[in-house]
Amino acid sequence: MPRALFVCLVVFCMNFHLAGAQQSKAQGDVHSPAANAAVAKAAQVALPAPSASARDLFSRYKDRLVQVRVLLNSANEQSSLGSGFVVRDDGPRGAWLLTNYHVVSSLAIDPEKFRIELRPTSERTVKANLVAVDVIHDLAVLHAEPAPGSSPWPVFALRDGAPVQGERIFSLGNPLELGFLISEGIYNGLVESRIYEQMLFSGALNAGMSGGPAIDEGGRVVGVNVATSRGGELLSFLVPVRYARDLLERSWQAPPRKEWRTEIGRQLLVHQNFVAGKLLDVADGGTAAAGAENAPVPKKPGGAAIGPASAVVAGVKAGFASQTLAGRSVPTLDGSLTKCWAGGRDGERLRYQRDSLNCSLRSELFVRGNLYTGSLSVQHVLLRNDKLATPQFLAIESFGRGASFFLGGNREMTPNECRDDYVRGAAHVYRIAICLTAFRKFEDIYNFTVSATQMDDAHERLTSTLYLNGFSFDNGQRLSRMFMERLQ
Amino acid sequence: MSWFIEHIHRDGTVLARVPVPAAPAPELAVVHIGRALDNDLVLDDPHCAAHHAQLEVGADGTARLIDLGTRNGIVAGRNRRAAMHEISSDEPYRLGQTLIRVRSSAWSLAPERELSQRAMWPLALLGLVLVLGYGAWELWLGDVQEKSPQYLYALSGMAALLCLWSTMYAVFGRLVSGVDRFFSHLVIACSGYLAATLLLNLLDVLAFSMSWLWPVRITQPVIVIVTALTVRQHLRLADPRHWRTLRVGLVIVAVFAIAIPIAQQWVSNKRLTDVQTINVIEHPALRLARPTPMQDFSATAAALKAKVDKARKHEDDDSDGAGIDSDDFE
Numbered sequence: 001m002p003r004a005l006f007v008c009l010v011v012f013c014m015n016f017h018l019a020g021a022q023q024s025k026a027q028g029d030v031h032s033p034a035a036n037a038a039v040a041k042a043a044q045v046a047l048p049a050p051s052a053s054a055r056d057l058f059s060r061y062k063d064r065l066v067q068v069r070v071l072l073n074s075a076n077e078q079s080s081l082g083s084g085f086v087v088r089d090d091g092p093r094g095a096w097l098l099t100n101y102h103v104v105s106s107l108a109i110d111p112e113k114f115r116i117e118l119r120p121t122s123e124r125t126v127k128a129n130l131v132a133v134d135v136i137h138d139l140a141v142l143h144a145e146p147a148p149g150s151s152p153w154p155v156f157a158l159r160d161g162a163p164v165q166g167e168r169i170f171s172l173g174n175p176l177e178l179g180f181l182i183s184e185g186i187y188n189g190l191v192e193s194r195i196y197e198q199m200l201f202s203g204a205l206n207a208g209m210s211g212g213p214a215i216d217e218g219g220r221v222v223g224v225n226v227a228t229s230r231g232g233e234l235l236s237f238l239v240p241v242r243y244a245r246d247l248l249e250r251s252w253q254a255p256p257r258k259e260w261r262t263e264i265g266r267q268l269l270v271h272q273n274f275v276a277g278k279l280l281d282v283a284d285g286g287t288a289a290a291g292a293e294n295a296p297v298p299k300k301p302g303g304a305a306i307g308p309a310s311a312v313v314a315g316v317k318a319g320f321a322s323q324t325l326a327g328r329s330v331p332t333l334d335g336s337l338t339k340c341w342a343g344g345r346d347g348e349r350l351r352y353q354r355d356s357l358n359c360s361l362r363s364e365l366f367v368r369g370n371l372y373t374g375s376l377s378v379q380h381v382l383l384r385n386d387k388l389a390t391p392q393f394l395a396i397e398s399f400g401r402g403a404s405f406f407l408g409g410n411r412e413m414t415p416n417e418c419r420d421d422y423v424r425g426a427a428h429v430y431r432i433a434i435c436l437t438a439f440r441k442f443e444d445i446y447n448f449t450v451s452a453t454q455m456d457d458a459h460e461r462l463t464s465t466l467y468l469n470g471f472s473f474d475n476g477q478r479l480s481r482m483f484m485e486r487l488q
Numbered sequence: 489m490s491w492f493i494e495h496i497h498r499d500g501t502v503l504a505r506v507p508v509p510a511a512p513a514p515e516l517a518v519v520h521i522g523r524a525l526d527n528d529l530v531l532d533d534p535h536c537a538a539h540h541a542q543l544e545v546g547a548d549g550t551a552r553l554i555d556l557g558t559r560n561g562i563v564a565g566r567n568r569r570a571a572m573h574e575i576s577s578d579e580p581y582r583l584g585q586t587l588i589r590v591r592s593s594a595w596s597l598a599p600e601r602e603l604s605q606r607a608m609w610p611l612a613l614l615g616l617v618l619v620l621g622y623g624a625w626e627l628w629l630g631d632v633q634e635k636s637p638q639y640l641y642a643l644s645g646m647a648a649l650l651c652l653w654s655t656m657y658a659v660f661g662r663l664v665s666g667v668d669r670f671f672s673h674l675v676i677a678c679s680g681y682l683a684a685t686l687l688l689n690l691l692d693v694l695a696f697s698m699s700w701l702w703p704v705r706i707t708q709p710v711i712v713i714v715t716a717l718t719v720r721q722h723l724r725l726a727d728p729r730h731w732r733t734l735r736v737g738l739v740i741v742a743v744f745a746i747a748i749p750i751a752q753q754w755v756s757n758k759r760l761t762d763v764q765t766i767n768v769i770e771h772p773a774l775r776l777a778r779p780t781p782m783q784d785f786s787a788t789a790a791a792l793k794a795k796v797d798k799a800r801k802h803e804d805d806d807s808d809g810a811g812i813d814s815d816d817f818e
Binding site for chain 1: 628629630631632633634635699757758759764765766769770771772773775777778779780781782785786788789790791792793795796797799800
């Protein structure tokens with residue numbers, strides 16, 4: 001069962017990306033049952049017939065939807081697709097639209113290589129600029145140039161109060177470039193065990209609907225389509241509209257800008273500070289968290305900081321804890337945000353004992369492509385000699401060492417720099433390797449890998465690894481020290 | 489005392505031997521050398537003149553080789569060309585592409601060489617047994633699952649490879665020197681393999697024991713050097729006459745085999761080696777290095793940060809002129 005949860009998480013991450021993916025890949029998914037449903041709806045042959053309200057809502061609001069296309073300038077072709085919706089039209093001053101950050105992430109990071117084009121339900125295309133991003137909640141505000149001679153855009157109203165669980169809501173968007181559609185479902189409350197608030201929508205969302213609105217029966221926006229879980233049926237996620245409202249407040253007067261990396265980097269730092277604060281808080285009773293907040297965070301001059309503090313799902317906790325693995329005490333993660341799963345020797349035909357324990361904090365933030373930040377995981381592998389001769393046991397490769405260190409750099413990450421030494425733990429001697437690599441495109445964000453292999457017993461070997469993805473140096477340093485100090 | 493003139497192959501084999509005819513006291517005994525059929529020694533070499541040279545032997549026991557005004561002349565040693573060479577040793581002379589040698593029966597010869605046909609096969613067999621023994625040990629170390637590895641296939645494959653390797657040099661030796669010396673080559677191959685594994689294991693133990701990084705960093709050059717030394721022994725045995733030339737090639741290949749991975753590492757990652765940690769596990773009793781206290785070790789991340797930040801800055805300076813990342817199209 002814990003394994004199944006893990007699979008679900010991974011699929012969710014992949015889908016997160018797919019939601020704004022290129023069409024060719026999306027087409028490849030058409031044969032999945034969920035996508036077939038989307039095709040049926042788009043072709044207006046769905047059975048049973050849509051409820052009267054869905055039909056009315058769609059015909060009334062479809063003009064307020066757009067397809068957001070991010071085009072690669074050099075090829076003049078789309079590189080990612082999503083949906084968006086109009087929230088304000090000031091006539092000669094243009095219109096403002098909401099979508100997801102992940103739909104426009106490639107443009108936000110390489111503004112000179114991409115441009116945004118909006119395709120409403122009518123035939124025309126409209127140029128748009130990015131005016132605000134909220135990486136933490138995965139939102140972005142676009143500003144469309146006023147088109148001379150065209151009628152003003154009708155706009156969506158944002159709902160003030162939160163919906164109640166069980167309320168019928170409707171999600172709109174353009175999945176897989178098949179055409180605009182409406183998808184009916186039920187609001188099922190806030191998602192548990194997620195670091196930032198998200199709404200659970202029991203309705204169909206498909207790739208390309210990202211950034212579309214989810215509306216109530218009155219046509220008011222309650223959330224923004226963001227992701228779906230491939231592991232479950234009709235398990236979709238929405239960003240509550242209040243974060244969109246906060247972002248919009250800041251974007252009316254926002255001057256046009258081309259450079260977003262600093263702002264994205266700032267938000268990533270805020271995020272990792274928040275995650276690290278949670279871990280350090282639980283561990284050190286609040287003192288370290290205060291330190292984390294004092295860590296230098298470049299503030300946008302004049303702009304209000306996007307603070308996750310208000311955005312926390314009540315009661316989510318995370319922290320280091322001690323757990324027992326085959327009789328040994330090992331540092332693991334604790335709290336409602338973390339997921340742990342264990343692996344025994346079942347299915348493996350080994351002549352020695354191999355027990356493993358993995359814990360991870362589900363707090364990663366999508367940056368672009370395959371790049372995520374702000375997540376943390378701990379892995380322990382304990383080997384015990386059963387029937388082997390000592391040289392044979394010693395010759396067993398330690399999992400998590402060597403192969404896991406990707407040393408070469410790429411366009412996102414610098415090459416890994418590592419150092420190792422024998423270190424005395426509380427009860428055992430370890431060989432610990434620390435590896436560090438920096439995000440090239442963002443200031444002060446690093447990946448840490450701390451891998452400790454027990455070296456003082458020829459019959460038992462514990463390998464404990466901590467993976468820190470996308471943390472500031474200070475927080476990474478603090479977390480890895482905390483991990484190492486907890487090694488027995 | 490009599491004189492002989494010999495036409496020799498580049499490898500030293502005598503192709504023709506012509507005695508210098510005796511002449512009455514005051515006169516010179518003369519041998520004519522050239523491409524024309526009226527010579528005493530006929531050389532079928534297009535780079536020789538029809539009448540290329542003549543050898544004159546005086547009654548006083550001196551001999552000289554005289555160039556008859558040819559284009560390519562007579563060259564002694566590497567590049568000593570002269571119209572007339574006084575003969576003082578059995579050093580070969582080059583006429584066109586042909587080598588000739590002049591010898592006198594009065595000169596002393598090298599002493600009789602003892603037969604040194606030591607039987608190599610017992611030694612080769614011992615080497616093979618040692619190599620296979622080591623191979624079996626390595627296989628046994630990995631034999632940690634319910635299902636054992638295929639010992640017989642792996643070991644016989646190893647033996648076959650070593651024999652194939654030795655056969656290659658034996659055939660080469662047969663072609664250029666006329667002898668194969670298969671078992672000697674097998675001894676060399678086995679010794680090379682054993683030396684390499686011994687050295688690598690020693691380096692691993694050293695790294696583990698002292699917590700030194702350099703032994704694991706130099707493994708690649710060490711393998712190249714041991715391989716080069718093994719090939720050196722093979723080549724000297726198989727083709728001793730060309731060893732002077734072959735060794736230059738061997739050194740060049742070895743230097744490149746060491747330098748190219750280092751250079752590529754430098755080009756890709758701006759460092760000379762990607763070995764940064766010791767991933768060696770030996771018996772705990774072998775560890776001599778003292779463990780660092782946890783507090784001291786925690787500080788190492790700061791040193792890594794400096795390096796990583798430098799790499800990041802370097803990228804900034806380069807500016808990204810490259811194409812679009814592939815992940816934009818996923």
